[in-house]
Amino acid sequence: MLSLARNLWLICAQYNIQIHIQGINKRAADILSQTGSHEWLSLRRKARTVLKAAFRPGTFKNLRTQLNTYLLFCEKFCRSAFPVGQETLCGYVCFLSDNFKNSGSVRNYLSGVKTWAILLNFDTEEFNSPSLRLTLSGIDKLNTNVPNTKLPFEPYHLNRMFEIIDMTSVQDAVMWAVIMISFYAMLRKSQFANNSRTTFNPKEQLTRGDIQITEEGLIIDIQWSKTSQKHKNIHQIPLKRIEDCVLCPVLAYSRMVSMLPALPGEPAFGLSDSKGKICAFSKSDIDKILHKLLVRCGMDTSQYSFHSLRRGGATCASAAGCTDSEICTIGNWASSCYKGYIKHSTDKLYYISSKMGLFCKLSY
Template structure:
């Protein structure tokens, strides 16, 4: 069935045209006239040409503005239906990842440009100013428009965290390629074309990944002033069917258990400063339940003492150590500080505070803002980056006979939380130590079989107590 025959295409078609006209500063009369002429949807509007306006009786100023707006919204001059026979014979599994050219986006589509600029790092990044530009802020001598616009761009570019920008950028690429290949605008996308995009993703992605990729489609539409295209019965029912076909299982990395830690410890060479630093990171990650974004930096160049663990964040005492966290996944706006304690285990190679103090002592520095996990090798200071840590972890796991692909840096967070549960600690304390904002932490807990056996034996003994075996 052609797009124009689909009932879902009619929903809010006229409203979309009127909203588009308002954004382009066209008069309500012009919008009404377009709808009277049959251009009552964005797909129909994309087919409008200058010749079609010859007898439309639209004032010349509005006509010029209309043509300019059409050129900017539909820069390729192609229909928005995406019903192009040239694409029908292509393999649907091969068009998910290519890099598109975003230069085809209209220059006056300000909201879309802002989103693309944020996700692709186009906005100039700088430290936000608390006081603003010089001048009287009481209204008698405000900053000029250009200065305010620069400030607006800075504030807008700070909406998303850097990690979110990177994630959204990967989500954006398949959508850009899909729209470019079909000759349709990024916004607004029709329900039928959005369904086609979902179908394309379903060839290669899991259901949960598809929902993540659609988040950037939602963002683009909201930024451009359109309704969320996911909020329709047609799309929600399609996603429900997709979930039924693909399933919604989540494959999590396995936890690092105390037994695995012990086996890793036995194969490390502690005469090597790099191995000692790696072991310290393993223990801190296990006992603190830290996320990798707090524990280790990607590199020297990307190390940020306000985000990554530095020596300045650690306070040692006789009872262990306390790590001060001022930024994390759940502390995005410097609204609080989190104090994470590490235990002191006397004369034990598994004492995180002792091993961390030893690393500090072997690598003295006068700069408290240095990375917590650094080591000296060949008279040079090296940072233990997350990539190096992960490489060493996978090597150790392979040596002890485990599949490295089933583990990641996050396995320490999950393993520490699971061990805390086995030790009988209440869930609310585990949640506090790991700084979980919601109850999502419960999915991380992985009680061992021995722990479950304790539960079964406790139930059995209680049953026997209440109903003794007859003698």
């Protein structure tokens, strides 16, 4: 019965269902429990819908997974799910730490439970308890796993790829354009590819109409990004033509366009199907093609991924003397997290200590 009640509660929480279990003996209380303003019930439903709309579909899907995991934990150990208790939360953290290598994932799942507590109008004070903070701190210290942060692509990596790529191949020409545009514009993969080829969204992924070729170079109109999902402002990225350089994004894109023409509303990057229509790459397509290219270049595929292009672009811009503000503008970062993308060279670090030493020398 307890398991049935929990499952029933979960269904009601997920699909915004309200139920009334009719009483038997206490008729007066039963009638009173059903009375109330229909307008107020309507407002409550609307408030829940508005709260749900605050999350992207993918985010809400993750929240449901996190809720299911928490409910299964509570059912397994016979704990009350909501309102949350301090002992339950600490036990849940330890349970998650046994199943996740990264303590960041533990915090992510815990945050999901807190979000559900807020959505379901339960108290969240226990999430701030000293006991929970100490438990999380202990998990961080006991967790010896080091996240595998991918290295950035540097110019000599790109030059090696160019030497391997066959520019007479349409697929290679398209992939090279993807690499060049993603490096210089510091794009995320989600800005031109979706989870599958059939779910391409022209409001979120780049189309041919979003990239204009001008006399000076390219102008890219980004309508959607991870940090700007409301389509209110178009983030415009101009890319300058680089003369006498094989690592030129304008040259790479222009070559692709001449080899594979497309309509303005079609995907910016993809391959033509049997009917001559441009079919967008999926994210897995991009990963597979890049993986094969890295193998052909003799590079360690465990150290690099597509995100290495975004990291490489930020690193290159920093090494070229671009300011923090300029890097944030191009990469459309909404916080200072971009600093973690930049990998400084040994020469630059030598330069910093050299400047410090000169200052010390002049100070005594």
